[in-house]
Amino acid sequence: MGRPVPRQVRRAGRAAAAVAASARGGAPAPCGRRPKRRTPRVPASGFVAGPDALLDCRAVRRPFATVSVDVDPVDLHLVGYGVSGLPPDALVYERALPRLLERFAAHGVRATLFVVGRDAARAAPVLRAAVAAGHEIASHSFSHPLALASLPPAALADELSNSKRALEDASGQAVVGFRSPNFDMNDATLSALAAAGYRYDASGYPTPVLTLARLVLAAKGGNPAGVLRLRLWPFTLRRDPHRMTAARGGLFQFPVTVTRGARWPVYHTLRYGQSDAGFERTLDALAARGETLSYPLHAVDALGLAEDRVDGRLARHPGMGVPLARKLDLLDRTLAAIAARFDPAPFAARLARDEAAVFSLGGSR
Secondary structure, three states, X not given: OOOOOOXXXXXXXXXXXXXXXXXXOOOOOOOOOOOOOOXXXXXXXXXXXXXXXXXXXXXXXXXXXXXXXXXXXXXXXXXXXXXXXXOOOOHHHHHHHHHHHHHHHHHOOOOEEEEOHHHOOOOHHHHHHHHHOOOEEEEXXXXXXXXXXXXXXXXXXXXXXXXXXXXXXXXXXXXXXXXXXXXXXXXXXXXXXXXXXXXXXXXXXXXXXXXXXXXXXXXXXXXXXXXXXXXXXXXXXXXXXXXXXXXXXXXXXXXXXXXXXXXXXXXXXXXXXXXXXXXXXXXXXXXXXOOOEEEXXXXXXXXXXXOOOOOHHHOOOOXXXXXXXXXXXXXXXXXXXXXHHOEEOOXXXXXXXXXXXXXXXXXXX
8 A cells, every 4th residue: 555645735736626627617516624714805805826726725716707788779879870769669678688687697697887977767677677687787987978088077077976976876885997999088077976975986998909999980880980089099908807006996897708818808798709719718718727707798688670670771780690599599609708708797796706815915016
């Protein structure tokens, strides 16, 4: 019989296997006897690795993922394509959101919904249903201006404060997060967000693909002058969730996930042209490195152009030419792939967890 393996080596081996299984999206291995060492703080990335993780497998977990929905109504989507002055369209609230909530429940996903404050009062029933199901309501501005960051200071302050107040009244939930329409952001707008009482921003789009997308929309969208008022270059190139500097309001930033190297956005708009195998390889690579996922989609991704009688001028928007049944099946496959590899949670829950961890260790930001 061989020499017995020391207890510490066996324990470290079990924990190492748990780390590997967690990174692959599998269930962690049993912890065995609880170590005396205190569980290390889980950082904003939502994943602990390295020596502390091997010593204390209570810290082992899958990376966080946040599925977010930009709840842009059809009439405001069309502004980017040069069609303005339309009456408010309720399709995303009456049809798209119920379909999305049903799929989130089926896959165990708690999401963040970025909602336009203009529509908050009439959308109150579905917003309260979302809150009751564990989802977060966050702000997508009050009127969804095409180029939010270029607004005069007074108009910008109104957009931010009016949206926050309207969404809180409608949903019954505190609103702490924001995403700018068209990911249009700058330092002055970040400072205004902090002054309005927001605690995080999710407008980061850290890739030059943003510039390309702006130029393509300006050339083909029908509103080149409006589109070119948008900031052309990303305001941050950091890929990871992070606390921004005091000059930027000290807010927490949850950028859209982009791949390493090529910085290709992991974004549902691009999912229509991506195979399941390719999408799953991207998720596997992120999870294996312990990176979190910020995955945005639009409410219109759950609308059918013909089936829901959507304004035909939105046909040029990515995915709107896909039949509704195929769109919903793609959503199901996408959510299943995310839930199999990550721990889905709204941005606000991730922020609260990070702040609680810092507070419990007597830290500061």
